[in-house]
Amino acid sequence: MALSLLNQNATVTICHSKTKELKEITKDADIVIAAVGKKYFVTEDMIKKRSSCN
Secondary structure, eight states, rough: HHHHHHTTTTOOOOOOOOOTTTHHHHOOOOOOOOOOTTTSOOOGSOOOOOOOOO
16 A cells, blocks of 8 residues: 555655654544555544634
């Protein structure tokens, strides 16, 4: 997945469960793809809030 996104000129950040400041990294992301194997590892407070469009 990461290589596929890189081939489309996306900026890709790869983290793991022990990454320091994980919440800050995920909150800055436009897309989060998680494959942790632990239920509820990614929580709502780790995801960027949608901005309202006028």
